Amino acid sequence: MPLRFLLLFSAAALQIGCGADPSPPSAPSPSAPPLPAPPPPAPEAASEKGRMVFIHGAGNGKDAGEITAHEAGCQKNELASCHALGLALMTPKDKEGDNNKRAFAAFEKGCQGGYAPSCNGLGVMYIQGMGVPRDVGRAMELYKKACEGEVSTACLHVAMAYEEGRHVTADWPAAIRFYESACAQGATQGCNTAAKAFAEGDRVARDPEKARKLYDRGCQEGDEDACKERDKIK
Template identity: 25%
Template sequence: MALIAPVGAQSGPVGDDIVGRATLAIEQGRYGDALDLLTLDEASDEAGRQFLLGELHARGLGVPQNFETALQCFRRAASLGHPAARNALGRAYSEGQAVEADPQLALSYLRAAALSGEARYQADLARALEAGLGGEDGIGEAASWYRQAADQGDLDSLTSLGVLYLEGRGVDRDPLLAIDLFRQASESGDARAQNNLGLIYVRGEDVERDYDRAFQLFSQAAGQGLREGLANLSVMYASGFGVEVDEAESLRLLEQARRSRGTTLSALLATIGFPFDARLINHDWTPAFGVATEQAAEAGDPVALYLTAMWYLDGDGLRQDVPEGIDRLERAARAGLGPAQFALGLIYANGRGLPQDYASAYVWTSLAALAAVPGAIEVRDALAVEMSADQLRGAQQRVGRHARETD
């Protein structure tokens, strides 16, 4: 809190740079300071203020994640002409998360944002059109928006435009132009372009086959963690194309590709493991079972409850008792201990020791995210994708009630 000057301590009217100061606070991870500034109702840039409030609620930064509140803020900002808010609303209505999907309304908001001239919004509109949001005629329009974004230096749009020319979708097929676009994006470091160009050299279609060049391109894409690049490089090592056969390296790359499936819930849970699983990294406090800690737990101390819960769940130094462990974990979580909240959320997400319940998992991982527990935000957001709008709305209301009870 001390890192930011007290509101009103600077010269000039209080509202002159509230949005700028709040933006800086968000970038520095001082979400509470940002929220304090944005709730002053004195910002000269009302559209910017509402957008940032929407961002905090949408991302659950400093406040419980609440999409309804976020959308209300975005609508206010959009009505005042804020391009980012219009883009956020367009994406919400196109994806149908927390609101009923509405393609026409989505396109209206996305087009309004794209007309601001910013490449990132032009790219978002193009992706939505390519995905079918505008029907069969949308692919041609997507190519136009990709071109405008690419002209401003957006590498992903340059690569996507190349894909359309390679496949002849929305434009006349022109493989040589596609290769040139991939080469431009590849040389600027775009992993997807490097992988696409590598595939072209492997197949020898529209260009002379060149395994050595393909190997270099797949290596570049894999070096950036692109799953497809890792998988294709694995094939090169397995088959000896462009490199000597190395089955061990091939298997290593393939396993890395499998681990980089993204932030899907199943991938995250497989990586993190269960709360009472050796794969879960232990916290700093890991003493052996002791009478003093047990007495503190019986007295209701949250940390002691959490520690002894883990002992019972793991069977560490005493007879394993999963129900007793979960009971203690719930008590620690309800007392506001972040690691306990995250562990309880993982148990609900995995359905081990308790019935699988994504709504409850979302509640506890959301509270853990508010407590800044590492990994909680990623699991919370992955859970949200698996839930219906009604389930998510109800879960977010529960989070708000829990947060108010522990204030």
């Protein structure tokens, strides 16, 4: 047999699989039943660090599905779920109601586990007397703890209390320290208040360079007024 023919035959054999029957097409698999919808996501700690974390949009205990989902997560010691459960249950118009007692317990579990936003939530519960007797001293302790955990709103709570002498003895230097902490976490109110004090020497040593840096941080967070004030400092 000529060599040319052998080479052509070999090439053809490789292409058709040496005469093997092609595999029959696989039968389509039956459609799988749809998966159940995942539970509503609980707030992530990372998303709350360095940002304004308001205890807002109290759920008033109305969304039973959300409450059930977060309660299940909290029972598994998922602290973000405990925090979300507290938010879902908060009911400002019924301070002594069962919803607030359950919200308090959820925030307490989160805070004791080291979830700083829940310490801020507990502070709100104490300051408002929701689910627990009103205790402003305890609220301030919790706000400070949350501030140390980089919850900027908690830092602002403490700063304003010291500035206004609300719940504590007025202490402007302490207020400035907490405004600076809030600024470091991205709260422009803290940046602007502290910067203004240092720019004007308002009950603190005048420090234009420090004021410029604080305004610059506020500017980086998108506060146009902070940008303008920064640019005024020479």
